[in-house]
Amino acid sequence: MQEYVKGKPIFTSINSINKQYQYLTEDLETDVVIVGGGVTGSICSYYMSKNNIKSVQIEKGRIAHGSTSVTTSLLQYELDENASDLTESINPKDIVRAYELGLYALKEIEKFVDEHGNKCDYIKRDTLLYTAKKLEKNSIEEEYKFRKENGFDVEYIEESSNPYGFNLKAGLLSKEGGAEIDPYKYTNHLLEVSMKNGALVYENTEAEKIEYLNDGVIVHTSYGYKIKAKKLIVATGYNTRLFTNKNFGTKYNTFNIATKPVKEIRGWKEGVLIRDNSDPYNYLRTTKDNRLIIGGEDVEFKEIENKDMASEKYSILEQRLKSMFKDINDIEIEYKYCGCFETTKDNLGYIGPDKKHNNLWYCLGYGANGILFAILGAMMLSKLYYNEKDEDMRLFNVDRFDN
Ligand SMILES: Cc1cc2nc3c(=O)[nH]c(=O)nc-3n(C[C@H](O)[C@H](O)[C@H](O)COP(=O)(O)OP(=O)(O)OC[C@H]3O[C@@H](n4cnc5c(N)ncnc54)[C@H](O)[C@@H]3O)c2cc1C
Structure with missing residues (x-):
């Protein structure tokens, strides 16, 4: 286990073949x-x-x-923040280019899998950015319009046509805008x-x-x-640090929990990759063997050593998962872990x-x-x-x- 990671990570634990070099x-x-x-x-x-x-x-x-x-290995072309929140650090044309490059990189992973076989549980996914708060409907709508006007394959979801089992006031669905893998x-x-x-x-x-x-x-x-x-x-x-004294970005600690395989994933249409519009946001995915992973609750990086805070965060994530997916009644948490991640002003x-x-x-x-x-x-x-x-x-x- 290394200095930037704490807890028992899912992917190195569920893979029985621990390859050595x-x-x-x-x-x-x-x-x-x-x-x-x-x-x-x-x-x-x-x-x-x-x-x-x-x-x-x-x-x-x-x-x-x-x-x-x-890593949760949610692969999505969009950036951490909505385009309208980024314009002080990056111009809209470059945001569009960054989205396009994200889609290009997703295709590269698909090409790798097509050429060499799918040994990493790669699944192409739609991605959902949503809010459960009325106040944030505008922000979702604005991001939807930005992407639509710039030619991205997106759909706006109203509360009245919500196909998911959880509370949604507005949503932005990106068709084939993402993928998941076992990292x-x-x-x-x-x-x-x-x-x-x-x-x-x-x-x-x-x-x-x-x-x-x-x-x-x-x-x-x-x-x-x-x-x-x-x-x-x-x-x-x-x-x-071995190479430079430069501070590249701001370090955070982000928390994840992963469940045991559940019998049936109800209320989570087509395993869509989910992110909410909160700040900091929560992110969710499923796995090939029917596990659910939820992450978020980011705090400053120095808090990585704070065990009490970590158990509090894991418990918040568990409650959130259970309240979003009330129809899945065999949710049992198997892995809890957290790690460092770093962001930059323009999210690149x-x-x-x-x-x-x-x-x-x-x-x-x-x-x-x-x-x-x-x-x-x-x-x-x-x-x-x-x-x-x-x-x-x-x-x-x-x-x-x-x-
Ligand atoms: C909980 C969590 C969830 C995340 N979710 C996502 C996600 O959904 N999607 C996404 O794209 N990203 C996500 N991230 C970020 C993600 O972890 C990274 O994108 C990715 O895994 C980083 O890989 P890396 O190879 O750059 O870093 P690492 O896996 O940390 O690899 C760097 C390696 O360098 C080695 N090293 C350091 N110094 C030396 C040295 N002097 N000599 C030799 N080796 C050295 C380290 O030991 C380390 O193994 C998440 C991060 C966390 C913590």
Whole structure:
């Protein structure tokens, strides 16, 4: 268990095959070294190997046991906040582009599953943004209009035509606007494919010191072995201190509970991915084996150590789940866990080179769309390796908030 995660996460617990990787026992030279063995680093390994770029990925603990072990893995093209709440930090045209890129990243996951098989319980889903408060109807309607006018496949749901079992005053349904996966299985499958294509992956191998050269980097790892590479991709999630003192965003702690499999999922039409319009919001999904997951109740990150607060939050989430789905009468909570996540002013992550060290590149999926941003990042960085700059990388520029 790592410093940014607490409790007993569902995905590393329900998967009986806990895959192990070797640790580094020799010096290596490669094109790209990827530091971080979560879903982001593994997506980077996949896209590097797909584009014939030699890579070595290292993880200080175990692969997929950081934030990746607790992510709810709701994959949605929309951002954390509604477009109208974001206009101070990002212009509407760029919000539309970010939504389009989210849809593009979703298609990439589908392509991976089509090409290599569905070993990660991938299911394409509609997504629902809703409110149970009359006062927030306008906000949902405004977001609906914004998306409709910009060509997204959305439907407005009135209280009178609510097809769900829970109280809804207004809703915005995005057709095929999302997907769900098992993040532990997905990460390991990405690595299985990448390693077949020549990628090298090591766990229990920490990057301890970085030496910056004119033509690359040398990563000094635990036990003394070195990796020389032309580029280094930082995929360390919410811990970037080894590389920079920069504060990229604001850290929060978010809470999740997951039930035992229930007999029948009533009142939850077609396993839609659900998010409410509250601040902070609640988010819900089902799993392939009929479990229900609800998350939210975010607090400042420092509260991660506060056990009393955690049990209070888990209990609020349990009550909310039970009151939303009164017709499911065998709800029994099996997993309770929480973890760090980081948001940015414009809800977008960071992709691209460091200002000072041009061989140091970031792929940081901050915001609620971490996994989708990681896909975009890995694709953009594999192009950048060949000196081809992706136009959309400007949206994720590492220095965009610097004065
Ligand atoms: C409760 C919760 C729910 C979430 N729900 C969603 C969601 O629904 N959808 C979504 O897209 N995102 C969600 N997120 C965010 C999500 O967790 C991330 O998008 C994603 O899992 C991050 O993966 P990562 O690989 O970037 O980070 P991590 O999985 O944390 O991987 C980074 C890895 O880097 C390693 N590392 C750090 N320093 C070093 C070093 N010096 N040397 C070697 N290795 C190092 C760490 O050990 C760690 O394993 C959620 C987060 C939480 C906490």
